Amino acid sequence: MSSQEAVESALAARRARINDAIERGLPLKRPERLYEAAKHLLDAGGKRLRPTVLLLAGEALADVPPLSADYHEFPAEGGSVDLMAAAVSIEIVQSFTLIHDDIMDDDTMRRGVPAVHEAYDLEMAILSGDTLYSKAFENMLETGATAERSVRALSELASTCTQICEGQAIDIDFESRGAVSPDEYLEMVELKTAVLYGAAASTPAIVLGRDDAVDPLYGYGLDIGRAFQIQDDLLDLTTATETLGKQRGSDLVEGKQTLITVHARDNGVDVDGLVPADTVAGVTDDQIDAAVAKLEDAGSIQYARETARELIESGKRNLEILPENEPRALLEGIADYLIEREY
Amino acid sequence: MSSQEAVESALAARRARINDAIERGLPLKRPERLYEAAKHLLDAGGKRLRPTVLLLAGEALADVPPLSADYHEFPAEGGSVDLMAAAVSIEIVQSFTLIHDDIMDDDTMRRGVPAVHEAYDLEMAILSGDTLYSKAFENMLETGATAERSVRALSELASTCTQICEGQAIDIDFESRGAVSPDEYLEMVELKTAVLYGAAASTPAIVLGRDDAVDPLYGYGLDIGRAFQIQDDLLDLTTATETLGKQRGSDLVEGKQTLITVHARDNGVDVDGLVPADTVAGVTDDQIDAAVAKLEDAGSIQYARETARELIESGKRNLEILPENEPRALLEGIADYLIEREY
Numbered sequence: 001m002s003s004q005e006a007v008e009s010a011l012a013a014r015r016a017r018i019n020d021a022i023e024r025g026l027p028l029k030r031p032e033r034l035y036e037a038a039k040h041l042l043d044a045g046g047k048r049l050r051p052t053v054l055l056l057a058g059e060a061l062a063d064v065p066p067l068s069a070d071y072h073e074f075p076a077e078g079g080s081v082d083l084m085a086a087a088v089s090i091e092i093v094q095s096f097t098l099i100h101d102d103i104m105d106d107d108t109m110r111r112g113v114p115a116v117h118e119a120y121d122l123e124m125a126i127l128s129g130d131t132l133y134s135k136a137f138e139n140m141l142e143t144g145a146t147a148e149r150s151v152r153a154l155s156e157l158a159s160t161c162t163q164i165c166e167g168q169a170i171d172i173d174f175e176s177r178g179a180v181s182p183d184e185y186l187e188m189v190e191l192k193t194a195v196l197y198g199a200a201a202s203t204p205a206i207v208l209g210r211d212d213a214v215d216p217l218y219g220y221g222l223d224i225g226r227a228f229q230i231q232d233d234l235l236d237l238t239t240a241t242e243t244l245g246k247q248r249g250s251d252l253v254e255g256k257q258t259l260i261t262v263h264a265r266d267n268g269v270d271v272d273g274l275v276p277a278d279t280v281a282g283v284t285d286d287q288i289d290a291a292v293a294k295l296e297d298a299g300s301i302q303y304a305r306e307t308a309r310e311l312i313e314s315g316k317r318n319l320e321i322l323p324e325n326e327p328r329a330l331l332e333g334i335a336d337y338l339i340e341r342e343y
Numbered sequence: 344m345s346s347q348e349a350v351e352s353a354l355a356a357r358r359a360r361i362n363d364a365i366e367r368g369l370p371l372k373r374p375e376r377l378y379e380a381a382k383h384l385l386d387a388g389g390k391r392l393r394p395t396v397l398l399l400a401g402e403a404l405a406d407v408p409p410l411s412a413d414y415h416e417f418p419a420e421g422g423s424v425d426l427m428a429a430a431v432s433i434e435i436v437q438s439f440t441l442i443h444d445d446i447m448d449d450d451t452m453r454r455g456v457p458a459v460h461e462a463y464d465l466e467m468a469i470l471s472g473d474t475l476y477s478k479a480f481e482n483m484l485e486t487g488a489t490a491e492r493s494v495r496a497l498s499e500l501a502s503t504c505t506q507i508c509e510g511q512a513i514d515i516d517f518e519s520r521g522a523v524s525p526d527e528y529l530e531m532v533e534l535k536t537a538v539l540y541g542a543a544a545s546t547p548a549i550v551l552g553r554d555d556a557v558d559p560l561y562g563y564g565l566d567i568g569r570a571f572q573i574q575d576d577l578l579d580l581t582t583a584t585e586t587l588g589k590q591r592g593s594d595l596v597e598g599k600q601t602l603i604t605v606h607a608r609d610n611g612v613d614v615d616g617l618v619p620a621d622t623v624a625g626v627t628d629d630q631i632d633a634a635v636a637k638l639e640d641a642g643s644i645q646y647a648r649e650t651a652r653e654l655i656e657s658g659k660r661n662l663e664i665l666p667e668n669e670p671r672a673l674l675e676g677i678a679d680y681l682i683e684r685e686y
Contacts, residue, residue: 030509031509031512031513031516033512033516034508034509034512100469100470100473103465103469104465104466104469104470122446122447123447123515124512124515126443126446126447126469127443127447127508127511127512127515129473130443130472130476130504130508131505131508131509131512133473133476133477133504134476134501134502134504134505134508135501135505137480137497137500137501137504138498138501138502138505141494141497141498141501146490147489147490147491147493147494148490150490150494151484151490151493151494151497154480154484154494154497155481155484157480158477158478158480158481158484159477159481161473161476161477161480162474162477162478162481165377165470165473165474165477166373166374166377166474168470169374169376169377169467169470169474170374172466172467172470173374173376
């Protein structure tokens with residue numbers, strides 16, 4: 001089995017358990033329309049990357065064979081903890097941010113289904129996101145960890161949510177700015193995307209009481225999270241519209257800042273004139289191909305690929321504090337997978 | 344000094360301290376536009392009723408003279424706590440819900456200033472509300488209470504936020520429904536409005552480790568919070584537009600369910616035909632006067648007044664577990680004030 005196959009198998013094996021736990025952690029209760037809206041995107045699928053990272057980090061720390069321990073009664077010093085409750089919390093945060101981001105970005109589709117504000121309405125999209133927000137905290141309170149560890153996990157969760165909002169605000173600000181430096185871009189991505197990977201990877205160390213591993217695992221999450229976003233930006237240019245689930249090159253049309261366009265602008269490319277179309281509906285694949293060719297010529301695509309690769313290698317080095325076991329190998333594999341995936 | 348004057352004096356004395364603490368608990372940092380939007384309504388004023396209830400409940404429990412103890416180093420068994428951090432947390436929750444509710448209700452003015460989605464835009468209103476949401480948890484983590492008490496306070500905060508969302512969803516659902524029973528209305532108000540008063544009143548008991556007082560103080564908050572909302576509904580009909588800061592009778596024009604209209608419909612009043620105008624801009628004071636007269640005739644205004652009064656008396660009875668001291672008298676006074684206020 002190749003490393004990528006091993007990762008996909010590890011994701012699939014945990015996905016079913018995570019989905020069961022989401023059902024339990026987010027029961028459909030009154031008012032039902034609110035909870036249906038809250039579950040709309042969670043039910044539509046998703047790879048469950050972040051909760052899988054969390055579960056694997058727990059297995060690596062506990063040095064147990066993959067899937068051998070009950071995630072709900074996971075071995076910890078001083079009594080077992082419900083690691084899955086923390087995993088559900090992290091996935092709920094991700095889902096809440098998607099719902100609100102889709103409103104802000106006016107995106108109509110997500111995971112192959114209409115965005116919540118399309119399937120329901122603006123009110124229900126705001127409110128279901130807000131409901132998920134507190135549900136994330138409620139689930140993180142259910143790990144059964146000692147009060148000290150719970151407080152620390154909740155503190156990390158709260159600051160993570162604040163940072164995600166800050167990142168989104170910076171990203172919105174970028175839309176009305178011309179030049180953005182690579183460092184500014186990477187700071188935005190760190191806040192908007194990577195801190196949630198940091199929380200996913202380090203929360204097991206917190207709730208299991210493994211203080212020594214909190215910072216390295218957080219660093220792993222931060223590095224792979226940044227690389228994940230850069231890969232997302234690359235895929236927008238290189239993956240077919242059908243596979244992507246949205247128009248290829250839509251970021252270029254919408255004038256979104258990415259590490260690729262930031263580098264291109266720095267290297268004399270007229271980024272705003274790369275695509276003649278103003279709307280995603282009006283762009284052709286030939287126009288995107290021509291734009292991508294210019295970005296290739298400027299070395300911008302290569303630059304983004306190399307930056308992502310360096311971040312992945314840095315992320316993997318953070319795992320060296322872990323015992324050399326199969327879950328650690330899978331965390332390394334997930335790091336590679338994030339920049340090798342094609343959708 | 345009358346009871347009402349004593350309450351207003353107690354509110355004023357604490358308001359300045361609460362405002363200072365909000366400045367410290369919500370510093371203006373990068374990205375500045377996000378934090379400016381988040382502070383927009385907090386800076387616009389507000390009575391600070393909920394944090395004042397929290398501080399007074401702490402003083403009543405500790406049996407100290409009003410304002411004699413430092414709220415940041417408040418005497419508690421096993422070490423002092425920062426009661427003000429909890430008060431700031433509760434006010435931040437209130438502010439976050441106002442920002443998002445104004446979007447959902449399409450209200451353009453709040454506290455005499457444009458709503459955040461008007462002063463900024465929809466994106467910034469969603470995002471600044473989301474930022475306040477996590478800031479509320481961050482502040483509640485800063486009380487310095489023991490980990491066990493902090494966990495309990497955070498748990499109450501999370502479930503309170505969930506319930507507020509549920510209440511808002513039920514309220515939205517009411518708009519498309521005809522008959523709503525008084526019990527259904529009161530359940531909605533309990534969730535949407537009263538649980539935050541419950542959290543405000545009981546959080547001091549949690550962080551001070553006074554388990555015996557948690558439920559009674561929560562009950563006090565729940566009762567006065569429901570009465571507060573009923574009084575808000577009454578004021579919409581009886582207070583002059585200038586004092587109210589929005590068109591008198593706007594709830595009637597917008598077809599909002601209130602305890603008054605719920606009672607009127609049950610008693611044969613054609614509530615939907617009470618006001619001929621469809622829009623708030625198109626209604627006259629004479630039309631509102633005529634509608635109010637019909638509601639008076641049906642006994643609906645009297646019914647709402649009596650229900651609010653009964654809730655206030657029930658709320659005050661919950662305070663009997665407290666020592667008979669000045670802060671307790673002020674909590675009783677605040678209960679009365681909530682239904683005696685004219686704006």
